[in-house]
Amino acid sequence: MxxxxxxxxxxxxxxxxxxxxxxxxxxxxxxxxxxxKYDPSLPLAFRIADLFGLPIEEIFLKD
Amino acid sequence: MARNPAQRRYMRRMIALSLAYIATVMLASWLIPDDAAATPLTVAIALVPALATSGFIWAMARYIAELKDEYVRMLEIRKMLVATGLTLALASGWGILELFTNVPRVQLFYVFPVWCLGLAVGSLVNKVTIGDAGPCA
Incomplete structure (x- = not known):
């Protein structure tokens, strides 16, 4: 991803x-x-999104 | 790479268990004469070091459960899967050879050390396929 x-x-x-x-x-x-190389779990993806103050879909994009 | 708290706890447990293992193997060797019959007493004494080897497995399970870093946990589990697959393949392959031919008999004692060597192969597989070997815990 x-x-x-x-x-x-x-x-x-x-x-x-x-x-x-x-x-x-x-x-x-x-x-x-x-x-x-590694797709994070949903909880980690949410932590990343929270940290940047953005929705997950603005950080992780479909291939 | 700096060791995380789970790795530090794992190392402490493994060192303590290794010392217990060495001490109990030495004690069993001292107490049980060579070629002793399998009586309840000799079996009980001989099984004491097995408590330490079971402890190794417990320490590894705790390590995986306590690892907070999911990526590192994935690398470790992949290493264990490779080690398990290799050990099962080698053990069953050699077992079949023993059934049909007169190859030397391998003692079951060696299964665990072979599995541990399999972890090193697992690191190599991680390095080749993902680019990270994983921690050397």
Missing amino acids: KNRLKVLRAERDWSQGDLAERLEVSRQSVNAIETG
């Missing part, structure tokens, strides 16, 4: 480590989600 995580992170000047810390996951996880 495609996502806009990298762009949203860059807009806030956050590193992958910064985002990982805010989401309470590993930097490895953020990298895997960002590069589309």
Whole structure:
């Protein structure tokens, strides 16, 4: 699944480590989600959406 | 990679269980003479180290349950699936060889170490297929 995580992170000047810390996951996880290697569960997707203050569908896009 | 709290707890439990395993194996070797008959007493003493090996399995189950990072948990479970598949394939393959030929008999004791080696293969599979080996916990 495609996502806009990298762009949203860059807009806030956050590193992958910064985002990982805010989401309470590993930097490895953020990298895997960002590069589309791993699709997060619905609870994690909601946490990401809450953090960016956006609906899920504005972060994760259909292929 | 920095260890998360679940990994730290797992390492502490595995170290304690490993020490218990070594101590109980040494104790059983000291108490049970070579080629001893399987009496209730020798069986009971010989099974004490098995409590520690069962403890290893409990520690791994706790580790998976306590891991909060779902991506890391997925990597770990994939490693365990690869290890289980390899162990079952090797054990059943060798078992069939033992049935039909005079290949050396392999003791069941080696199943667990083979499974643990399978975890390393699982890391390699993760690395090749996803690009992340997963933590070396």
